[in-house]
Amino acid sequence: MLNEVAENQNLQEYSALELKLRCNSWGKTVITHQYQTHPMRISRPFRLDRDNHNRAYIYLRNNSPGLFAQDNLNISLSLGKNSQFYLTEQxxxxxxxxxxxxxxxxNYNWNIAQQGIVEFVPEPLILYQDSALQQTTKIEIHPTASLFWSDIILPGRLARGECYQFRYYDHYLEVCSDLGELWFKERMYLxxxxxxxxxxxxxxxxPVLGNAIIIIP
Structure with missing residues (x-):
C-alpha cells in the first residue's frame, strides 16, 4: 500500500505536455498530436489575425494554484514546416x-522546423517567500525559422512588500540549430x-525583471 501511495505521488508530481503542430493543406497551423497530464492543459487554437489564418494562438493553463515543492513540469513542442504558433498563459x-x-x-524542449514561427509570451513568474525554481529551456531551430521568447520575473508579492525573500531562481537556456550546432546558451542564477x-x-x-530573445533567419 505504501509503495502504491508513493507511486501515485510521483505521477502527480511529474506532469507532461506534448504538442505537435503542422501546417495543413488549407494553410492553417493545427494540432496533430496532443498529450497532457494533470495539471497541464491547453485551450483550443484561436485565429486572432484577420489577415493571417495560419498562426494558431493557444493558451497554456496550469489547473493547480501554482508550483509547489517537487513539482516537475515538462513541456515539449514540435512545430512543423511553415507553421506559425503563438503561446501565452492564462x-x-x-x-x-x-x-x-x-x-x-x-523543463521546455522545443523543435522548430523550416520557416516555422514561434512566439512565447508568458504571464509573469512570481517567486513567493522561501520558494525555489529550476528551469531548463532547450530549443532546436532551423536556420530559416523565427523565434520570440520572453519572460517577466517578479521577486515576490510586491503589493505585500515581499521582495527578494525567495531562495533562488535558476534558468539554463540553450539554443542550437536543427543539426545540433550550438548557437548560444545563457545561465541566469538569481x-x-x-x-x-x-x-x-x-x-x-x-524590482521587476524581464528578458526577451529574438531569433530571425
Missing amino acids: SATKVHPMTKGSTAKV KGQDNQFCHNELFASF
Whole structure:
C-alpha cells in the first residue's frame, strides 16, 4: 500500500505536455498530436489575425494554484514546416513557499522546423517567500525559422512588500540549430534572500525583471 501511495505521488508530481503542430493543406497551423497530464492543459487554437489564418494562438493553463515543492513540469513542442504558433498563459505562475532543500522544476524542449514561427509570451513568474525554481529551456531551430521568447520575473508579492525573500531562481537556456550546432546558451542564477544587491538603488527602484530573445533567419 505504501509503495502504491508513493507511486501515485510521483505521477502527480511529474506532469507532461506534448504538442505537435503542422501546417495543413488549407494553410492553417493545427494540432496533430496532443498529450497532457494533470495539471497541464491547453485551450483550443484561436485565429486572432484577420489577415493571417495560419498562426494558431493557444493558451497554456496550469489547473493547480501554482508550483509547489517537487513539482516537475515538462513541456515539449514540435512545430512543423511553415507553421506559425503563438503561446501565452492564462494567468501568472505562482511559485509557492517550500521547505529548505526542496525545489520545483520546469523543463521546455522545443523543435522548430523550416520557416516555422514561434512566439512565447508568458504571464509573469512570481517567486513567493522561501520558494525555489529550476528551469531548463532547450530549443532546436532551423536556420530559416523565427523565434520570440520572453519572460517577466517578479521577486515576490510586491503589493505585500515581499521582495527578494525567495531562495533562488535558476534558468539554463540553450539554443542550437536543427543539426545540433550550438548557437548560444545563457545561465541566469538569481539569488533571493542572500542577494547582496537587492537593496541597491537600481534593483530596489526597478524590482521587476524581464528578458526577451529574438531569433530571425
